[in-house]
Amino acid sequence: MEQIKSYVRDIEKKSAVVTLSAVLLMTVWLYQGHPSFFKEHLARYLGSNPYIDWYQYLYMHIVSFLLWFVIPLLLIKLLLKENLAGWGLCLGDYRFGLKFLFLAMVIMVLPLYLNAQSPEFQAEYPLTKLAGKSPTHFLLWELTYLIYYISFEFIFRGYMLFGLKDKLGPFMAIMAQTIPSTIIHIGKPEGETIAAILSGIVLGAVALRTRSILYVLIFHWYVGITTDYFCLINSGTG
Numbered sequence: 001m002e003q004i005k006s007y008v009r010d011i012e013k014k015s016a017v018v019t020l021s022a023v024l025l026m027t028v029w030l031y032q033g034h035p036s037f038f039k040e041h042l043a044r045y046l047g048s049n050p051y052i053d054w055y056q057y058l059y060m061h062i063v064s065f066l067l068w069f070v071i072p073l074l075l076i077k078l079l080l081k082e083n084l085a086g087w088g089l090c091l092g093d094y095r096f097g098l099k100f101l102f103l104a105m106v107i108m109v110l111p112l113y114l115n116a117q118s119p120e121f122q123a124e125y126p127l128t129k130l131a132g133k134s135p136t137h138f139l140l141w142e143l144t145y146l147i148y149y150i151s152f153e154f155i156f157r158g159y160m161l162f163g164l165k166d167k168l169g170p171f172m173a174i175m176a177q178t179i180p181s182t183i184i185h186i187g188k189p190e191g192e193t194i195a196a197i198l199s200g201i202v203l204g205a206v207a208l209r210t211r212s213i214l215y216v217l218i219f220h221w222y223v224g225i226t227t228d229y230f231c232l233i234n235s236g237t238g
Helices: 001-035 035-041 052-079 094-115 119-124 135-168 169-185 191-209 214-235
Strands: none
Touching: 001 035, 001 052, 001 135, 035 052, 052 135, 094 191, 094 214, 119 135, 119 191, 119 214, 135 169, 135 214, 169 191, 191 214
Protein backbone atom coordinates (compact mmCIF):
# COMPACT_ATOMS: atom_id res chain seq x y z
CA MET A 1 0.00 0.00 0.00
CA GLU A 2 2.81 2.42 0.86
CA GLN A 3 4.45 1.70 -2.48
CA ILE A 4 1.22 2.57 -4.28
CA LYS A 5 0.88 5.81 -2.31
CA SER A 6 4.49 6.70 -3.10
CA TYR A 7 3.92 6.00 -6.79
CA VAL A 8 0.82 8.22 -6.82
CA ARG A 9 2.71 11.02 -5.06
CA ASP A 10 5.51 10.77 -7.61
CA ILE A 11 3.02 11.05 -10.48
CA GLU A 12 1.33 14.04 -8.88
CA LYS A 13 4.69 15.74 -8.32
CA LYS A 14 5.82 15.07 -11.88
CA SER A 15 2.61 16.37 -13.46
CA ALA A 16 2.68 19.49 -11.26
CA VAL A 17 6.30 20.26 -12.12
CA VAL A 18 5.74 19.67 -15.85
CA THR A 19 2.54 21.71 -16.22
CA LEU A 20 3.68 24.68 -14.15
CA SER A 21 7.16 24.87 -15.65
CA ALA A 22 5.92 24.36 -19.23
CA VAL A 23 3.43 27.22 -18.92
CA LEU A 24 6.07 29.50 -17.39
CA LEU A 25 8.74 28.62 -19.96
CA MET A 26 6.38 29.15 -22.90
CA THR A 27 5.25 32.49 -21.49
CA VAL A 28 8.82 33.69 -21.05
CA TRP A 29 9.60 32.57 -24.60
CA LEU A 30 6.64 34.48 -26.03
CA TYR A 31 7.87 37.74 -24.50
CA GLN A 32 11.66 37.43 -24.23
CA GLY A 33 12.43 34.72 -26.79
CA HIS A 34 10.52 36.06 -29.76
CA PRO A 35 12.30 37.84 -32.65
CA SER A 36 10.25 40.94 -31.84
CA PHE A 37 12.09 41.20 -28.49
CA PHE A 38 15.41 41.05 -30.34
CA LYS A 39 14.36 43.74 -32.80
CA GLU A 40 13.11 46.05 -30.05
CA HIS A 41 15.89 45.64 -27.49
CA LEU A 42 19.01 44.15 -29.10
CA ALA A 43 19.14 44.89 -32.82
CA ARG A 44 20.31 48.46 -32.30
CA TYR A 45 23.62 47.20 -30.92
CA LEU A 46 24.41 45.65 -34.31
CA GLY A 47 24.02 48.90 -36.22
CA SER A 48 23.44 48.34 -39.92
CA ASN A 49 24.71 44.76 -39.96
CA PRO A 50 23.26 43.12 -43.11
CA TYR A 51 22.61 39.90 -41.19
CA ILE A 52 20.31 41.37 -38.53
CA ASP A 53 17.36 39.54 -40.09
CA TRP A 54 19.26 36.27 -39.62
CA TYR A 55 20.41 37.10 -36.08
CA GLN A 56 16.92 37.76 -34.78
CA TYR A 57 15.98 34.17 -35.57
CA LEU A 58 19.27 32.79 -34.33
CA TYR A 59 18.47 34.58 -31.08
CA MET A 60 15.04 32.89 -31.03
CA HIS A 61 16.63 29.48 -31.63
CA ILE A 62 19.16 29.89 -28.82
CA VAL A 63 16.60 31.16 -26.31
CA SER A 64 14.28 28.31 -27.31
CA PHE A 65 17.06 25.84 -26.65
CA LEU A 66 17.74 27.27 -23.19
CA LEU A 67 14.08 27.52 -22.17
CA TRP A 68 12.61 24.45 -23.85
CA PHE A 69 15.49 22.01 -23.66
CA VAL A 70 18.16 22.90 -21.11
CA ILE A 71 15.85 23.99 -18.26
CA PRO A 72 13.42 21.03 -18.60
CA LEU A 73 16.48 18.75 -18.74
CA LEU A 74 17.74 20.19 -15.45
CA LEU A 75 14.31 19.85 -13.85
CA ILE A 76 14.14 16.19 -14.85
CA LYS A 77 17.61 15.39 -13.54
CA LEU A 78 17.85 17.61 -10.46
CA LEU A 79 14.26 17.95 -9.22
CA LEU A 80 12.48 14.83 -10.47
CA LYS A 81 15.68 12.74 -10.48
CA GLU A 82 14.63 10.61 -13.44
CA ASN A 83 16.44 8.98 -16.33
CA LEU A 84 16.26 11.06 -19.51
CA ALA A 85 15.52 7.96 -21.60
CA GLY A 86 12.06 7.89 -20.02
CA TRP A 87 11.37 11.33 -21.48
CA GLY A 88 11.99 10.44 -25.12
CA LEU A 89 15.73 11.10 -25.20
CA CYS A 90 16.73 7.68 -26.46
CA LEU A 91 16.85 5.61 -29.65
CA GLY A 92 13.62 3.82 -28.79
CA ASP A 93 11.94 1.49 -31.28
CA TYR A 94 14.12 2.37 -34.25
CA ARG A 95 12.49 -0.18 -36.57
CA PHE A 96 9.10 1.47 -36.24
CA GLY A 97 10.69 4.92 -36.21
CA LEU A 98 12.55 4.40 -39.48
CA LYS A 99 9.46 2.97 -41.17
CA PHE A 100 7.47 5.99 -40.06
CA LEU A 101 10.16 8.35 -41.35
CA PHE A 102 10.31 6.73 -44.77
CA LEU A 103 6.55 6.68 -45.31
CA ALA A 104 5.94 10.14 -43.86
CA MET A 105 8.70 11.76 -45.91
CA VAL A 106 7.44 10.22 -49.14
CA ILE A 107 3.80 11.08 -48.43
CA MET A 108 4.53 14.70 -47.49
CA VAL A 109 6.55 15.72 -50.57
CA LEU A 110 3.53 16.60 -52.72
CA PRO A 111 1.54 18.46 -50.01
CA LEU A 112 4.63 20.49 -49.11
CA TYR A 113 5.26 21.35 -52.75
CA LEU A 114 1.63 22.43 -53.24
CA ASN A 115 1.71 24.54 -50.06
CA ALA A 116 4.81 26.29 -51.37
CA GLN A 117 2.81 27.49 -54.38
CA SER A 118 0.92 29.79 -52.04
CA PRO A 119 2.13 33.42 -51.81
CA GLU A 120 1.28 33.25 -48.10
CA PHE A 121 3.79 30.45 -47.55
CA GLN A 122 6.38 32.08 -49.80
CA ALA A 123 6.14 35.28 -47.76
CA GLU A 124 6.62 33.31 -44.52
CA TYR A 125 9.38 30.86 -45.47
CA PRO A 126 12.25 30.73 -45.09
CA LEU A 127 11.92 32.97 -42.07
CA THR A 128 14.96 34.90 -43.23
CA LYS A 129 15.22 35.42 -46.96
CA LEU A 130 19.00 35.55 -46.49
CA ALA A 131 18.80 31.76 -46.57
CA GLY A 132 18.24 32.01 -50.32
CA LYS A 133 21.46 33.92 -51.05
CA SER A 134 23.48 30.79 -51.79
CA PRO A 135 23.54 27.03 -51.12
CA THR A 136 25.93 27.70 -48.24
CA HIS A 137 23.56 30.22 -46.68
CA PHE A 138 20.70 27.74 -47.06
CA LEU A 139 22.66 24.92 -45.42
CA LEU A 140 23.81 27.10 -42.52
CA TRP A 141 20.27 28.37 -42.01
CA GLU A 142 18.80 24.88 -41.83
CA LEU A 143 21.52 23.78 -39.41
CA THR A 144 20.77 26.69 -37.08
CA TYR A 145 17.04 25.99 -37.47
CA LEU A 146 17.70 22.48 -36.15
CA ILE A 147 18.37 24.05 -32.74
CA TYR A 148 14.78 25.29 -32.69
CA TYR A 149 13.33 21.95 -33.80
CA ILE A 150 15.20 20.12 -31.04
CA SER A 151 13.80 22.57 -28.50
CA PHE A 152 10.26 22.47 -29.90
CA GLU A 153 10.05 18.69 -30.04
CA PHE A 154 11.47 18.22 -26.58
CA ILE A 155 9.18 20.67 -24.77
CA PHE A 156 6.05 19.30 -26.45
CA ARG A 157 6.65 15.71 -27.57
CA GLY A 158 9.19 14.97 -24.84
CA TYR A 159 8.78 16.96 -21.64
CA MET A 160 5.02 17.50 -21.71
CA LEU A 161 4.00 14.26 -23.40
CA PHE A 162 6.11 11.83 -21.37
CA GLY A 163 5.76 13.92 -18.25
CA LEU A 164 1.95 13.80 -18.29
CA LYS A 165 1.16 10.37 -19.75
CA ASP A 166 1.17 8.59 -16.38
CA LYS A 167 -1.22 11.13 -14.89
CA LEU A 168 -3.52 11.76 -17.86
CA GLY A 169 -3.15 8.59 -19.91
CA PRO A 170 -1.68 8.41 -23.45
CA PHE A 171 -4.53 10.07 -25.36
CA MET A 172 -5.06 13.01 -23.03
CA ALA A 173 -1.30 13.55 -22.75
CA ILE A 174 -1.15 13.74 -26.55
CA MET A 175 -3.96 16.28 -26.55
CA ALA A 176 -2.38 18.23 -23.67
CA GLN A 177 0.72 18.92 -25.76
CA THR A 178 -1.20 19.32 -29.03
CA ILE A 179 -3.11 22.35 -27.75
CA PRO A 180 -0.10 24.59 -26.93
CA SER A 181 1.95 23.29 -29.88
CA THR A 182 -0.93 24.38 -32.14
CA ILE A 183 -1.55 27.71 -30.42
CA ILE A 184 2.11 28.65 -30.83
CA HIS A 185 1.56 28.48 -34.61
CA ILE A 186 -0.97 31.31 -34.53
CA GLY A 187 0.26 34.04 -36.88
CA LYS A 188 1.57 31.46 -39.34
CA PRO A 189 -0.35 30.67 -42.56
CA GLU A 190 -3.80 29.33 -41.65
CA GLY A 191 -3.20 26.00 -43.36
CA GLU A 192 -0.08 25.43 -41.28
CA THR A 193 -1.87 26.18 -38.02
CA ILE A 194 -4.67 23.76 -38.87
CA ALA A 195 -2.13 21.13 -39.90
CA ALA A 196 -0.42 21.60 -36.52
CA ILE A 197 -3.47 20.03 -34.87
CA LEU A 198 -3.13 16.84 -36.90
CA SER A 199 0.65 16.77 -36.62
CA GLY A 200 0.45 17.26 -32.86
CA ILE A 201 -1.73 14.18 -32.55
CA VAL A 202 0.18 12.02 -35.05
CA LEU A 203 3.66 12.98 -33.90
CA GLY A 204 2.62 12.61 -30.28
CA ALA A 205 1.38 9.10 -30.99
CA VAL A 206 4.59 8.24 -32.86
CA ALA A 207 6.72 9.56 -30.01
CA LEU A 208 4.85 7.39 -27.53
CA ARG A 209 4.95 4.36 -29.84
CA THR A 210 8.71 4.65 -30.39
CA ARG A 211 9.36 5.94 -26.85
CA SER A 212 11.57 8.58 -28.48
CA ILE A 213 11.40 12.10 -29.88
CA LEU A 214 14.18 11.34 -32.38
CA TYR A 215 11.96 10.29 -35.28
CA VAL A 216 9.41 13.09 -34.94
CA LEU A 217 12.30 15.55 -34.61
CA ILE A 218 13.90 14.36 -37.85
CA PHE A 219 10.53 14.45 -39.62
CA HIS A 220 9.72 17.96 -38.37
CA TRP A 221 13.13 19.21 -39.50
CA TYR A 222 12.62 17.54 -42.88
CA VAL A 223 9.28 19.36 -43.28
CA GLY A 224 10.98 22.65 -42.44
CA ILE A 225 13.87 22.14 -44.85
CA THR A 226 11.58 21.00 -47.66
CA THR A 227 9.15 23.87 -47.12
CA ASP A 228 11.97 26.42 -47.18
CA TYR A 229 13.44 24.93 -50.34
CA PHE A 230 10.15 24.70 -52.23
CA CYS A 231 9.17 28.24 -51.20
CA LEU A 232 12.50 29.62 -52.45
CA ILE A 233 12.22 27.75 -55.73
CA ASN A 234 8.61 28.73 -56.35
CA SER A 235 9.17 32.37 -55.43
CA GLY A 236 12.12 32.54 -57.82
CA THR A 237 14.58 33.59 -55.11
CA GLY A 238 16.29 30.21 -54.68
